[in-house]
Amino acid sequence: MGHMRRRFKARSSRKGTFNPDDATRVKHTRVGVWDLYQEITPELEKIPGSSKYERYLELRRDLPFVWLMLKDISSMRSCWLLLCCYICVELALSLIPAANLWFKGQLLTIVQKAVESRTVDRNLLMEVTFGAIVCKLITRLLQWIKGRLFWPLSSRLKQHFAVHLFHARARLDVPTFENESVQAQLESASSSVGGHSVAWTTLTMVTGIASTAIQLISQSSVLWHTLSNQMDGRMLAMVALIQSISEVIRWQSQQPLRDGVWAATTKNQAYIKLQGLKRIVTFAEHRKEFVAGNLTGYAISLFKQLTATVGSDAGEFWELQNRMARHERSITPTWIFQAAMAEMPQIVFALRAVQYPASIPVSLTTLHLVTQTVSTFTFSFWRLIEQTGSIADQMATVRKLYDVLKVPNQVVDGTVPFPEDEQKLKTGVSLEFRNVSFQYPGSLEYALHDVSFKLEQGQLCVIVGSNGSGKSTILKLIVRLYDSLEGEILIDGKDIRTLKLADLRQAISVLFQDYTHFPLSVRDNIAFGDPAHAEDEERIRLAARLGGSEEFINKLPDGFNTYLDRPVKDYYGGLPEGTKTLFGRPVDYSTVRGAGEMLSNKSIGLSGGQMQRLAVSRTFMRSVVSDDSKVGLLLFDEPSASLDPTAEHDLFARLRDLRGNKTMLFSSHRFGNLTRHADLILYMNDSRIIETGTHDELLKRQGDMH
Numbered sequence: 163m164g165h166m167r168r169r170f171k172a173r174s175s176r177k178g179t180f181n182p183d184d185a186t187r188v189k190h191t192r193v194g195v196w197d198l199y200q201e202i203t204p205e206l207e208k209i210p211g212s213s214k215y216e217r218y219l220e221l222r223r224d225l226p227f228v229w230l231m232l233k234d235i236s237s238m239r240s241c242w243l244l245l246c247c248y249i250c251v252e253l254a255l256s257l258i259p260a261a262n263l264w265f266k267g268q269l270l271t272i273v274q275k276a277v278e279s280r281t282v283d284r285n286l287l288m289e290v291t292f293g294a295i296v297c298k299l300i301t302r303l304l305q306w307i308k309g310r311l312f313w314p315l316s317s318r319l320k321q322h323f324a325v326h327l328f329h330a331r332a333r334l335d336v337p338t339f340e341n342e343s344v345q346a347q348l349e350s351a352s353s354s355v356g357g358h359s360v361a362w363t364t365l366t367m368v369t370g371i372a373s374t375a376i377q378l379i380s381q382s383s384v385l386w387h388t389l390s391n392q393m394d395g396r397m398l399a400m401v402a403l404i405q406s407i408s409e410v411i412r413w414q415s416q417q418p419l420r421d422g423v424w425a426a427t428t429k430n431q432a433y434i435k436l437q438g439l440k441r442i443v444t445f446a447e448h449r450k451e452f453v454a455g456n457l458t459g460y461a462i463s464l465f466k467q468l469t470a471t472v473g474s475d476a477g478e479f480w481e482l483q484n485r486m487a488r489h490e491r492s493i494t495p496t497w498i499f500q501a502a503m504a505e506m507p508q509i510v511f512a513l514r515a516v517q518y519p520a521s522i523p524v525s526l527t528t529l530h531l532v533t534q535t536v537s538t539f540t541f542s543f544w545r546l547i548e549q550t551g552s553i554a555d556q557m558a559t560v561r562k563l564y565d566v567l568k569v570p571n572q573v574v575d576g577t578v579p580f581p582e583d584e585q586k587l588k589t590g591v592s593l594e595f596r597n598v599s600f601q602y603p604g605s606l607e608y609a610l611h612d613v614s615f616k617l618e619q620g621q622l623c624v625i626v627g628s629n630g631s632g633k634s635t636i637l638k639l640i641v642r643l644y645d646s647l648e649g650e651i652l653i654d655g656k657d658i659r660t661l662k663l664a665d666l667r668q669a670i671s672v673l674f675q676d677y678t679h680f681p682l683s684v685r686d687n688i689a690f691g692d693p694a695h696a697e698d699e700e701r702i703r704l705a706a707r708l709g710g711s712e713e714f715i716n717k718l719p720d721g722f723n724t725y726l727d728r729p730v731k732d733y734y735g736g737l738p739e740g741t742k743t744l745f746g747r748p749v750d751y752s753t754v755r756g757a758g759e760m761l762s763n764k765s766i767g768l769s770g771g772q773m774q775r776l777a778v779s780r781t782f783m784r785s786v787v788s789d790d791s792k793v794g795l796l797l798f799d800e801p802s803a804s805l806d807p808t809a810e811h812d813l814f815a816r817l818r819d820l821r822g823n824k825t826m827l828f829s830s831h832r833f834g835n836l837t838r839h840a841d842l843i844l845y846m847n848d849s850r851i852i853e854t855g856t857h858d859e860l861l862k863r864q865g866d867m868h
């Protein structure tokens with residue numbers, strides 16, 4: 163699989179767009195039910211190794227990053243010694259084929275002498291034989307050492323760069339993270355081949371290329387030297403080499419989808435429907451309606467009929483593509499010429515033998531030497547081409563790996579510390595919106611339009627409005643998930659953009675409407691509300707109690723240690739059907755088909771209300787559990803949306819009790835329980851505040867209107 167991914171990794175060096183309908187640049191082929199569109203590459207680019215100028219520029223841009231990475235790797239204390247050993251072993255291994263060749267050349271000399279003088283230099287023969295054996299042994303030994311170095315080195319690199327990548331991802335703010343190009347960059351920087359990190363792949367690739375190059379150079383110089391006094395030796399070598407290189411080129415050109423721009427789609431309606439039917443009978447989610455709808459008979463006959471219609475054209479894209487590629491290896495004039503060329507060394511040898519019968523033993527050995535060397539040679543050459551082909555992609559990946567740490571966040575950090583006096587937070591902060599307007603990135607509509615209001619220290623404010631009126635957006639702007647386009651937001655009279663982000667967010671506690679649950683234990687889900695006290699068990703339990711979640715958490719299989727959705731699945735195969743739980747967790751048989759022999763665990767279901775209580779507990783952990791909380795402003799976006807009336811009543815009562823004198827802001831769909839206690843109600847519609855006042859004032863005004 164890893165190999166496949168690497169072979170077909172899309173190369174995205176070309177700028178611009180790809181239009182399958184442009185017949186002048188795009189070749190259209192039918193592959194079974196599939197339509198394959200390939201961009202026509204100019205002939206020149208098909209020659210391996212001939213990279214275009216643009217490609218060269220790219221390499222020049224990316225190369226420094228590879229250097230940076232190598233420096234980075236060697237500066238890791240636990241790595242550099244291993245790395246040195248690894249490089250030495252690789253170097254030694256790449257010189258071995260040349261040594262082997264040298265011994266064979268010596269044999270050739272011995273044979274030649276034997277032919278000429280009818281005597282064999284015994285000592286030399288012994289030396290050569292012994293040398294060849296030692297060479298083999300050393301190779302084995304080096305390979306063994308290389309194998310032993312592999313895991314420690316590769317896993318250390320993986321760890322090091324895992325931290326790097328975690329950092330790169332963790333530091334991004336909301337608009338930057340949502341940006342598609344940043345996502346693509348992160349994706350490719352963390353791409354791995356066969357489970358290895360980018361660093362390891364790059365390292366092996368760089369050492370691999372160096373080693374192949376050394377092999378080629380050392381072998382060819384030894385061969386050239388050895389053959390210098392052989393009749394036709396060099397000619398034989400040239401002929402064999404040309405032949406073998408042309409094989410490589412032919413092989414290269416037979417990989418139509420290796421490089422270049424291409425796309426495939428199917429328009430075969432019968433095939434698409436067939437795939438749809440397969441899914442219906444495969445996945446559990448369709449079963450209820452499939453059975454109740456009495457669809458069995460109909461589906462079977464439809465499936466049979468469609469299978470007949472599509473016929474042998476049916477198939478997955480890769481399967482058909484491989485079949486076609488094999489068919490394409492048809493007989494062409496070049497192919498015939500190459501086949502003839504393959505026999506060329508033998509022909510040269512035969513002609514020579516006819517001319518000089520005495521030279522037969524020598525030329526026979528030369529022939530053997532040449533053909534054998536050339537075949538290892540071809541292999542090395544082929545590898546070099548393979549590797550240089552992917553090195554450009556790999557280097558680009560390395561650059562991206564380093565660039566992701568430099569992606570600028572869109573929300574720029576401020577410099578002013580906040581608050582000046584921590585004690586003041588206890589009495590809450592004041593909050594003011596001055597003519598704030600905002601559009602979400604990529605959206606043309608205003609989510610907030612000229613919004614102004616002022617909330618004094620310690621006041622309770624409720625924003626009321628229908629769906630999509632902009633309530634949540636107000637909360638998101640206060641914590642600077644996004645920055646407003648126009649106007650300013652002031653906290654304690656200071657523009658929030660001037661304040662240090664970490665301080666600002668520390669002083670605010672927020673419960674979003676679309677709160678999330680981290681794929682961690684229930685305890686950690688609450689503890690993450692206040693990292694400073696994440697180890698404080700008492701505090702976590704208190705937060706759970708106040709948030710109304712303690713009771714149901716205690717009933718979970720592992721209590722506070724329960725994972726609602728374990729991020730690491732268990733693996734098993736061939737389980738007897740009677741196994742309902744394993745390792746204390748329920749077995750999920752519904753995923754068995756997709757994952758083959760691997761199965762995963764069912765996630766533990768909580769009701770919507772329980773989820774919300776858990777989220778409220780996390781917020782409480784941060785803001786209301788204790789007096790030493792550094793929070794001065796509490797924001798709640800529909801905290802009771804999934805709660806039943808009693809739970810809602812309890813929650814609000816508790817919140818009013820616990821908040822002390824802190825400033826609090828709620829959003830709600832309706833007037834009611836909460837608005838009665840509000841110092842200020844903002845009534846929103848269509849991105850604007852259309853009315854403000856207290857509960858009574860607003861009701862009165864409404865009454866006046868009717």
Ligand SMILES: Nc1ncnc2c1ncn2[C@@H]1O[C@H](COP(=O)(O)OP(=O)(O)OP(=O)(O)O)[C@@H](O)[C@H]1O
Nearest residue numbers: 602605609627628629630631632633634635636675
């Ligand atoms: N991430 C986003 N990207 C683009 N548009 C968004 C995004 N989030 C919200 N919007 C749009 O901004 C407007 C205001 O949304 P907001 O979430 O503030 O409404 P709301 O009053 O909180 O609604 P609800 O009561 O449904 O929660 C809506 O028109 C919405 O479609």
